[in-house]
Amino acid sequence: MQIIISNHSKEPIYEQIYVQIKKHILTNEIQAGQALPSMRQLAKDLNISIITTKRAYEELEKNGFIFSIVGKGSFVSEQNNEMIRERKMQAIEEQLTAVIQNSKEIGIKLPELKELLTMLYKEDT
Amino acid sequence: MENVIELHHVNKTFKGFQIKDLSISVKKGFVTGFIGGNGVGKSTTIKMILNLLQPDSGSVSVFGLDYKKNEKEIKQRIGFVFDQNIFYEDLTLTEMKRLIKPAYKNWDDSLFHHYAEKFDLPLKKKMKTFSKGMLMKASLTFALSHHAELIIMDEPTSGLDPIFRRELLEILHDLMQDSSRTIFFSTHITTDLDRIADYITFIHNGEHVFTKEQNRIEEEYAIVKGETNLLDSDTEQEFISVRKSNHGFEALTINKQHTKKIFGDTVILEKPTLEDIMLYTKKGM
Numbered sequence: 001m002q003i004i005i006s007n008h009s010k011e012p013i014y015e016q017i018y019v020q021i022k023k024h025i026l027t028n029e030i031q032a033g034q035a036l037p038s039m040r041q042l043a044k045d046l047n048i049s050i051i052t053t054k055r056a057y058e059e060l061e062k063n064g065f066i067f068s069i070v071g072k073g074s075f076v077s078e079q080n081n082e083m084i085r086e087r088k089m090q091a092i093e094e095q096l097t098a099v100i101q102n103s104k105e106i107g108i109k110l111p112e113l114k115e116l117l118t119m120l121y122k123e124d125t
Numbered sequence: 126m127e128n129v130i131e132l133h134h135v136n137k138t139f140k141g142f143q144i145k146d147l148s149i150s151v152k153k154g155f156v157t158g159f160i161g162g163n164g165v166g167k168s169t170t171i172k173m174i175l176n177l178l179q180p181d182s183g184s185v186s187v188f189g190l191d192y193k194k195n196e197k198e199i200k201q202r203i204g205f206v207f208d209q210n211i212f213y214e215d216l217t218l219t220e221m222k223r224l225i226k227p228a229y230k231n232w233d234d235s236l237f238h239h240y241a242e243k244f245d246l247p248l249k250k251k252m253k254t255f256s257k258g259m260l261m262k263a264s265l266t267f268a269l270s271h272h273a274e275l276i277i278m279d280e281p282t283s284g285l286d287p288i289f290r291r292e293l294l295e296i297l298h299d300l301m302q303d304s305s306r307t308i309f310f311s312t313h314i315t316t317d318l319d320r321i322a323d324y325i326t327f328i329h330n331g332e333h334v335f336t337k338e339q340n341r342i343e344e345e346y347a348i349v350k351g352e353t354n355l356l357d358s359d360t361e362q363e364f365i366s367v368r369k370s371n372h373g374f375e376a377l378t379i380n381k382q383h384t385k386k387i388f389g390d391t392v393i394l395e396k397p398t399l400e401d402i403m404l405y406t407k408k409g410m
Contacts, residue, residue: 005320010396014340044298050155051323068380 001030001037005046014047017056020112025065026087038068115119127153127306128189129275134341135183136170138205144169144331147183151326154304156297157336158322160399162407166331167311171279173310175205183387187275201230206278206310211264214253218246218263227401229271237270258289265296276300278310282317290314294321306311315399325399327406334406343396346379350374351392377405 130151172178244262364376378384
């Protein structure tokens, strides 16, 4: 799991860690049930204080991305609805971006694309 | 969370210097950086924590124990590192070890050799030939060789080059893999703390200014920069202290959110360094 910390960012370090681990979870790079490095190990690896990694893990836990077992460590949670939704949203955005790119390549304008989308959307139900 | 060190309303007076009503606590399992300028009472405080000095009034407890009843037990569980040379300089490391070892029930020769090797320390050379960095490493080796739960260091990085200071931080990170360990160390090289300290305890003129989680400091404090015409007797109340020049002002606020509300976009808010906080606090007192 890659985590890149900037010491000169306006974003606090715990938040940088939070955002990056969350992304790894949402993109399935680390999967449900998989163990995260211990807070102390991660602090050492990133050369930051323990309380910083602790804070990042607490935020991840609060938002349902991970869970902790005392004495065992922290693990990626089973997918909850919100996470699935967020992941789907991310997929949709990516797919739509591809659609837009394809449309632009062959000169389909936004109104025409919207019309097509509306038609397909209604057809499906 | 459990406290390893607790000082309650400690007073200590010397000629021309005083520790005043000092109450601090150090949390178990974390690293606390102890900051303050020269001569504000850091070393005196550390000496009281080690029972090398006794407070005139107030109490000091370590591991929840009192020095009056449990001095031996407490000292068994502490490893301390001073910045001065505390060795007999005509002795070698091995000879020095023979002197120190009997004092500790949990002395571990294999650990001693592990660190001596890791730090590249010669066992058979007289310690007067050691450089400052080597003496520091020797001191650390002794502190770490008896499975101490609490490591106390007084200015461990002063006079050391940046590479060794990084090495030391690495060692401290290693030690802190064990969650029952606690490190308390004083320094005025505050940049060393950014990467390791969980809590910062700040004293000034013998008084406790704050003990805070390092993360909270950047959430609460900010350096504020703006045009001098924004300042009046009201708005200046917002700051710990203000530095004015012909080109604008710079100040420290302790309540970033509130300052944001008052000044909005008319000022620049920046993350303060621990040095900034020390400097402005000193001026504001």
